[in-house]
Amino acid sequence: MSTIVKGRRIGLNGDRAVAYAVKQADVDVISAYPITPQTIIVEALAEYVNNGELNAAFIPVESEHTALSAAVGASLAGARVFTATASQGLALMYEILWIAAGLRTTIVMALGNRAFSPNINIHCSHDDAYAARDTGWIQFFAENVQEAYDLTLQAFRISEDKRVLFPSIVNLDGFILTHSLEGLYVLDDKDVKDFLPPKDPVNPIDPESPKTYGPLDLYDWYIEHKRQQAEHFNNTLPIIEEVFNEYYELAGRKYTPVKTYGMEDAEVAIVVLGSSAGSVRYVAKRLRRRGRKVGVVSLTLFRPLPVEEIIEVLSSVKVVAVMDRSYSFGSPGAPLFLDINAALSNAKERPLLFNVIYGLGGRDLTPDHILAIYDRAEDIARSGEVKERQIWVGVRG
Amino acid sequence: MSIRWKSWKELPLGMVIPEPATSLEFKTGSWRALKPVLDENKCIRCLLCWVHCPEPAIERLEGDRVRIDYNYCKGCGICANVCPVHAIEMVMEGGEE
Amino acid sequence: MNQIKTLRDIPTREQLAPGHRLCAGCGIPQIVRFVLKAVPDPKVVVNATGCLEVATTIFPYTSWKVPWIHNAFENVAATASGIEAAFKIMEKKRGRRKPRIIAFGGDGGTFDIGLQALSGALERGHDLLYICYDNEAYMNTGIQRSGATPKGASTTTSPAGRVIPGKLERKKDLISIAIAHGVKYAATLNPAYPVDMYNKIVKAASTSGPTVLHYFTPCPTGWYFDPSRSIEVARLAVQTRIWPLYEYDNGVYRITVMVKKPRPIEDYFKLQGRFRHLLKPENKWLLDEIKKEVEENWNRLLKLSGAST
Amino acid sequence: MIEVRWHGRGGQGVVTSSELLAQAALKEGKYVYHAPEFGPERRGAPVRAFTRIDDEEIEQHFGIYEPDIVVVIDPTLQSETSYILQGLKKGGVLVLNAKKPHKLLVEEAKEINAEIWYVDAYSIAMEIFGRPFYNTPMLGALVKARELVKLESIFEAVKDRFAARGEEIVENNIKAIKQAYSEVKKYEY
Known part of the structure; x- marks a missing residue:
């Protein structure tokens, strides 16, 4: 990420950085x-x-x-709306996640990623983000505090774009980002105003033009509604990229749905979400200095999944380790693994894949763990054989 | 409102019915087994039938006269029941006219 | 907004269109029609999942002539809170006029699953009119007991069985719950008393902050009576003192329909299939209990309203 | 890159000190990462905080296992030697709030060739604040032991942090930091 920037550099933790962005976005309603x-x-x-x-x-x-x-009511009324939650809170919201998306609200939510109970834990897993993966919310993952700030601003702009009209989640790893302070560049209020003018709502609640929102919808039209929503949701990707580019022009920081390191010639790669991306890159940089052809792929955009970009960066790699900070019981892989696998399923060339379960409930992902994952990936590249489709790292065993 | 869309592409955005009162196109009069028949001569214009009609399928006209809209009347019989002067009689649908 | 004296004073304009699919003889439309008449424009209706919601809005048909929003079952008060807060701030920031916010919930959506959201909205003091249309069970899903089902009633989840003769628990007291939150106006309504009902809606809508109306909804389908007798059943509920009509207005309780000589409770029960088992000799103990509680409640209200017995 | 670990007890401002250090470094254009350690701790329980400072962008988000410096804000924690010295690099720095370093700690620190700096921050705090606010003076002691940032930058960070609570608070903190800076001593083995 480039650090040529406009604005001031200040020190904030991830939560405060999000709040600062929300303030600059001049939201109308906060419901949390x-x-x-x-x-x-x-x-x-x-x-x-x-x-x-x-x-x-x-x-x-x-x-x-x-x-x-x-938040749904406020957004339909035409307001710019923000909410924030984590873990059990997201689980309690669950049914409304679908409704918020289906009714085409433009809510922006910060999700301080935290493990689901039991056992009760306040630290980071991606259980909550994954729980929302099918609900029709755009989902971003921040790697650091700067990204948490930038993505929050961009999320409002993207959600409210008349070609989008879907709510957004900005994921930031619990404690690792929410409570940790880093330096970040914040824009001047005026620049934010230019980038993010007041919400111009589509079909807001208006007594002059009475509409019926959220009627009963049986087999007559339900599937057509879902079909429409699916099409519109999948069509958001180029618009997200367009907003990323505009933000680049404004702030000097370039966001892309997929972020890569070393992928020009990587033979093995790790795919990862959130704050771990930097940790993996830190190790990868050191390995590459020693001539090892390792790469890192992290997703800034998790929903909609940037499938074409994933195919482009991964199809020519020999082995890919997909890291999931969550577990899916009884499934052949955790959610990101399934996604990456499915994205690559029809690629002409495709790598061997294995799934790494790590970091549940805040267990630290150390350089040793990352090293071990790369070692294993290289072993597989040599042998051409994946002995274990899924491994756990950082667990007493 | 043109209710007959051909494709999901034509549906209004989101899960919204963009116009009011489209249920007027749904004629619940076909639900009726018994039909209320109003004897205007007996009617004392008390408006009770109009007040209590659940549809509402009883229109209040000038001078507090009332008219039953058979497009929507489900034949529940409340109007006949609340009428203090028995000006409304429930008859078998199809039998009377 | 004016109080009325006779039915003639009720505005003619309808904002609920026919073509909806509520049961023949349903008591719900009457409260909806009256609220839409009594509360001036601009207004917005928020509706919990339930009979009213499913029957008046079946895509692409809607019976509503005002903005209408359905979110989910348990969150009508929450959704209304958000709409109210949004309009309030948008009025301040951008001059968009704030409409009146009306929330409709059935007894399930109010007494049970939606009670927490209602409590939150009342506590936060949103300016909204909340109306519970109470048909005393989950009618939309096929007559299951709710916290509003009265003692003795037979429902599909509290059936009058050989050992347990229907629901044995008392109905929650919604008005007291509302008052405990500090609402300024709360009242009970009954369709057989339309002028009383209309005027209470007017009062509630003219009171700032949250107000709660509790409406008796006769349900021919779930209570097992002939649809034509809806209003008769409703009137009997008042005349037996089972459904006292009263209001709470800024700290003052008032019984609005005084029932000097109550009709026997049996008259009300025998009209409805859900209560018929109570008239069997073996269930007399339950009938007696109900009678006692009805009397106690009436006396409580007399006392609260300062009326003499 | 420099990694600092802070030790203290809940309510003593461990997190604040780490944050102030990070903010001061930030003012000098450095890259920082400050992370409090969070469990269910309440006032009184041992807590830690971590600071990373570097001239280059800090990408890694894993924990600090081998700190260059350990600062112990609470005077009563000194005897928890293995907890305090855990992972401290050979030749690392230990900054203590103590009238004199605990004998056992000295012995163990010597084994890893650690430098020990100590200051009676408790007395400084009691003298200046009349209350045991000994977290900020420890910043003065730390900066004397290793000039990670300029003292001026610490003062700036203190001003930002405490301005809303009045000039006196700001001035007293600066005074306490200065005093600790001048009073801190290097322990000679």
């Missing part, structure tokens, strides 16, 4: 319930509102279910 590790976001926003720094309605709801339900 406290849950670790995103609580700092809503605290910061409540502070902005109560200090008169942000002219917004802060709805201090009684549950996450209501947080998202109220």
